[in-house]
Amino acid sequence: MTHLRARVALHPDFRVGPIDRRLFGSFVEHLGRAVYTGIYEPGHPTADEHGFRRDVAELTHELGVTMLRYPGGNFVSNYVWEDGVGPVEDRKPFLDLAWRTVEPNTVGTDEFLRWAEREGIEPMMAVNLGTRGVAAAAALVEYCNGEAGTRWADLRIANGRAEPYGVRLWCLGNEMDGPWQIGHKDAHEYGKLAAEAGKAMKLVDPSISLVVCGSSSMQMDTFGEWEQTVLSYTYDLVDHISMHAYYEELAGDRASFLGSGTAMDRFIDRVVASADAVGAARRSDKRITISFDEWNVWYLQSRFPGETNLPVQRDAPRIIEDVYSALDAVVVGDLLVTLLNHADRVPVAALAQLVNVIAPIMTEPDGEAWRQPTFHPFATTARLARGEVLDVRVEVPTTPTRAHGDVPLVTAAATHDPATGAVALFLTNRSAEPVDVDVDHLGLSIDLTEGWRMVADHEAAVEGPAHARKVLDACWSAVDVASTTRSSGAGAARTTVTLDPESWTALSGTLSHA
Numbered sequence: 346m347t348h349l350r351a352r353v354a355l356h357p358d359f360r361v362g363p364i365d366r367r368l369f370g371s372f373v374e375h376l377g378r379a380v381y382t383g384i385y386e387p388g389h390p391t392a393d394e395h396g397f398r399r400d401v402a403e404l405t406h407e408l409g410v411t412m413l414r415y416p417g418g419n420f421v422s423n424y425v426w427e428d429g430v431g432p433v434e435d436r437k438p439f440l441d442l443a444w445r446t447v448e449p450n451t452v453g454t455d456e457f458l459r460w461a462e463r464e465g466i467e468p469m470m471a472v473n474l475g476t477r478g479v480a481a482a483a484a485l486v487e488y489c490n491g492e493a494g495t496r497w498a499d500l501r502i503a504n505g506r507a508e509p510y511g512v513r514l515w516c517l518g519n520e521m522d523g524p525w526q527i528g529h530k531d532a533h534e535y536g537k538l539a540a541e542a543g544k545a546m547k548l549v550d551p552s553i554s555l556v557v558c559g560s561s562s563m564q565m566d567t568f569g570e571w572e573q574t575v576l577s578y579t580y581d582l583v584d585h586i587s588m589h590a591y592y593e594e595l596a597g598d599r600a601s602f603l604g605s606g607t608a609m610d611r612f613i614d615r616v617v618a619s620a621d622a623v624g625a626a627r628r629s630d631k632r633i634t635i636s637f638d639e640w641n642v643w644y645l646q647s648r649f650p651g652e653t654n655l656p657v658q659r660d661a662p663r664i665i666e667d668v669y670s671a672l673d674a675v676v677v678g679d680l681l682v683t684l685l686n687h688a689d690r691v692p693v694a695a696l697a698q699l700v701n702v703i704a705p706i707m708t709e710p711d712g713e714a715w716r717q718p719t720f721h722p723f724a725t726t727a728r729l730a731r732g733e734v735l736d737v738r739v740e741v742p743t744t745p746t747r748a749h750g751d752v753p754l755v756t757a758a759a760t761h762d763p764a765t766g767a768v769a770l771f772l773t774n775r776s777a778e779p780v781d782v783d784v785d786h787l788g789l790s791i792d793l794t795e796g797w798r799m800v801a802d803h804e805a806a807v808e809g810p811a812h813a814r815k816v817l818d819a820c821w822s823a824v825d826v827a828s829t830t831r832s833s834g835a836g837a838a839r840t841t842v843t844l845d846p847e848s849w850t851a852l853s854g855t856l857s858h859a
């Protein structure tokens with residue numbers, strides 16, 4: 346087989362920026378089995394004294410999740426948070442209109458925040474700006490973060506939690522541009538409401554950070570205009586604007602699907618440009634950054650029947666439990682390459698979602714918890730990407746795609762921790778041929794010690810725990826660093842890595858002056 350060639354140049358002096366650990370966030374929505382029989386299942390053999398599954402918590406740690414968004418998603422836009430606090434026996438079931446599911450309210454704000462705290466994971470809370478408004482949003486901030494002596498903080502204390510939770514990150518609603526959203530609004534209506542709700546929330550607790558809703562996807566008709574209008578009302582108030590993106594293989598167009606990371610890259614550039622245009626017109630030195638708080642592969646167009654076609658269900662129904670292939674995992678790895686390369690403008694991100702719902706972790710009620718193929722690129726990137734992202738220079742062949750025009754056949758991100766010398770390289774080969782990548786470390790030497798690779802050549806999606814193990818044995822493996830890489834050049838300043846067709850590779854080691 347002929348090998349394509351690519352060149353990646355890197356040096357620790359050339360950096361994109363430090364890695365904010367919140368980049369490795371995920372998302373738990375009251376949707377399907379994300380909460381009930383996902384993170385929470387009293388009576389499960391591994392359940393802790395609070396009813397939370399230890400097996401899921403352990404996989405969440407192995408996944409390297411640093412932050413969790415809660416409670417939605419579309420769910421939040423009709424959620425009455427007061428229904429989910431206080432004595433559990435007094436809580437009433439509620440018809441969630443986003444997913445047409447009866448929400449029992451057994452898990453609410455306190456249960457989630459206490460669990461996140463016990464697990465050492467930062468919470469990101471969303472407020473309902475669909476059917477509710479300023480007062481309910483400010484009250485929730487007070488309930489979570491207020492000191493004793495006022496109504497909502499005292500309610501929290503009465504409910505058994507004396508210390509404020511100190512939730513730092515707050516989403517001003519969810520996907521308010523989407524016609525499917527309960528309480529959907531146009532950009533002016535939403536911008537004004539977000540500004541007033543955010544103002545009140547910050548008056549309750551000035552230390553919080555706010556995320557204003559950007560577009561639900563780059564394909565929305567209002568994309569661009571939405572960002573600029575919403576930021577024209579909120580620029581001085583908010584810290585981040587949200588981005589959401591889901592990718593899937595459509596009509597057998599594998600090349601476009603493998604190029605999803607390039608679509609994500611352009612989407613980020615466009616949102617940054619939209620935000621900076623608003624800042625420039627205001628002559629503002631403030632830079633709005635991005636909270637990419639929903640991203641993943643999701644077979645939304647090809648497998649999801651649409652919210653309105655869901656029957657009303659109870660008892661944690663199986664909704665959007667996408668089963669992933671190794672190809673999906675290669676794309677997830679590549680999307681992480683894109684996110685890393687934008688570390689200067691994307692400090693916060695959330696893989697949507699954590700468990701059962703379009704998730705890297707799956708569970709069976711009363712049974713096992715197991716890893717989908719997409720688990721591995723995320724866990725490996727979260728573990729190996731340390732310190733700063735380097736501004737790599739790549740010279741790679743491109744290929745035309747139907748959905749995104751020309752896309753690079755190889756993508757690369759590199760990280761370096763100045764404190765330890767640890768270096769990591771993340772590489773995607775989107776082509777159907779092997780690629781030899783010359784990694785030029787410009788006079789420095791790299792000692793590679795560990796490598797992992799996901800190869801998309803095993804086509805079958807994962808169907809359950811036993812099958813998952815079989816598929817993963819075939820497509821996810823340790824890289825024999827010594828035989829896959831060759832060093833050459835003065836002081837071994839160049840390392841050549843051979844990438845398998847349609848694969849994602851992570852390599853790590855140490856960088857030193859030769």
Ligand SMILES: O=[N+]([O-])c1ccc(O[C@@H]2O[C@@H](CO)[C@H](O)[C@H]2O)cc1
Nearest residue numbers: 374418419420519520561562639697
């Ligand atoms: O493009 N769409 O048609 C589309 C439809 C629904 C949609 O919902 C988002 O994704 C859901 C699952 O993570 C979250 O609850 C919501 O915020 C996101 C995008």
